[in-house]
Amino acid sequence: MESPEKARLDTFFRQITTRFPARDHVTTLVITHLLPERPAFLRAMASTATVGAILPKPRSVDMPTLEAVRRAFVVHDLSRELFADSTRALEFLEATAEDRNVVLVDIGGYFAPCLDTLVEKFSGRVLGVVEDTENGYQRYAALERLPCPIVSVARSPLKDCExxxxxxxxxxxxxxxxxxxxxxxxSRNACVIGFGKIGRAIARTLRAQDLRVTVHDTDPVRSVQAHSEGFRTATSTTEALRDADLVLCATGNLALRQGDFAALRNGAYLASVTSSEDELELGSLSGLYQRTPVGRHLTRYETTGHYFYVLADGGAVNFVHGAAVGTYIHLVQAEILAATSALSQGRLQPGLHDMPTTDRQAIARIWLDHFDR
Structure with a gap:
């Protein structure tokens, strides 16, 4: 990032943290993508709270960025297994933020399996969680009881641009x-599974590039929306996959299970918009399919009479090329900072929360002043 761009970005975040300050003595644990633009966001987080640990998403790490972040912050490896085990998760939290007020900044619902234990047994106080993704939102919403406030930016209007x-x-x-x-x-057939905000953008882009697009969504309302835009809709996963040369999974949940892969046509390409363990049950194919790398970021799965290709090992395919979305990403990062501030006040009740419209409008005005002038 060039120096003038870095200075403008730091100025933008300085105005955000001035508008949404966190209370003193708050520590954050930050799960994040480590892409080239991310240090500015982390510097902003550090200016308003103590950053106890950075946990980079494994498939979205730019190595020079990782090296730079390690010089400024404590960085730990991230895995689902770490927070699936409540005992390990509690030990990790105690080691990084003992006796402190903590806000957990999440991408993908990593803290959901252990949240009860962390809230009830941590020596400090878990003030809440900020969640960035639809997949994570669904993981928290599925819990029988939320022991602390969860502020989600996944469905924010500010995230629509991204x-x-x-x-x-x-x-x-x-x-x-x-x-x-x-x-x-x-001119080939494509299938989009999931017609949320990202799935809708994928389907429209595929059609603009002269592919024939079929959409499948388990929500009948979204299926109607897809139909109203002129997309062919399928009533089942099997029907959706049958003729597709390209399959893109954008449910924010588990899109394809073991039995679904057999419905893929020979030679089909399969890709996901999020972590492979979230969208694709590829692990279930071990022993059933032979897995052979056939190029960079391309793997062939083959069994007797059937084969297909998986892009980027089933991870978010756009991270192969840096997942750049320009300055719009800073709208979401600003809302995460605002949500951290809101949780630091300790006034929100346990449950799912959105940021107020007035706060989103304030963020949008600051963004316009910096990036549209």
């Missing part, structure tokens, strides 16, 4: 990986 561009970047990366092996997608 989601639209993420959809485009998903299609760009899928197309680039297919072309790298000498194939093209133009």
């Amino acid at each position: 989601d639209h561009l993420v959809g485009r970047s998903i299609v760009f990366s899928a197309d680039a990986l297919v072309r790298a092996r000498g194939d093209i997608l133009t």
Whole structure:
């Protein structure tokens, strides 16, 4: 990042943290993508709270950025297993933030399995969680009881700009990986599983690039929305997959289970918009399919009479090319900072929360002043 851009970004975040200050003596544990623009956000977080630990998402780490962040913060490895075991999770929290007031900043619901234990047994106080993704929102919403407030930015209007561009970047990366092996997608059949904000952007982008698009969503309202936009809709996963040369999974949940893969047509390309363990049950194919790398970010799965290709090992395919969405990402990062501030006040009740409209409007005004002038 060039010096003038870095200075402008730091000024933007300084205004955000001035508008939404956190209370003193708050520590954050931050799960994050470590992409080139991310240090500015982390510096802003550090200016308003003590950053106890950075936990980078494993498939979205830019190595020079990781090296730079390690010089300024404590960085730990991240895995689902760490927070699936409540005892390990509690030990980790005690080691990084003993006796402190803590806000957990999440991408993907990592803290959900152990949240009860962390809230009840931690020597300090878990003030709440900030969740960035639809997948994470669903993980917290599925809990029988929420022991602390969860502030979600996943469905924020400020995230719409990012989601639209993420959809485009998903299609760009899928197309680039297919072309790298000498194939093209133009005029072929595509299937989008999930017609939320990102799935909708993917479907529209695919159609604009001359693919025939089928949409499948378990929510009948979203299926109607897809139908109203002229997309063919399928009533089952099997029907959706049957003729698709490209399948993009954007449910924010588990889209394809073991029995679904057999419905993929021979030679189909399969990609996800989020972590492979969240969308695709690829682990269940061990012993059933032979897995062979056939190029960078492309793996062939083959069994007798059937084969298909998985892009980027089933992880978010757009991270192969940096997942760039421009300055719109800073709207969401600003709302995360505002949500951290809100949780630091200790006034929110346990349950799911959105940020107030007035706060989102304030963030949007600051963003316009810095990036649209």
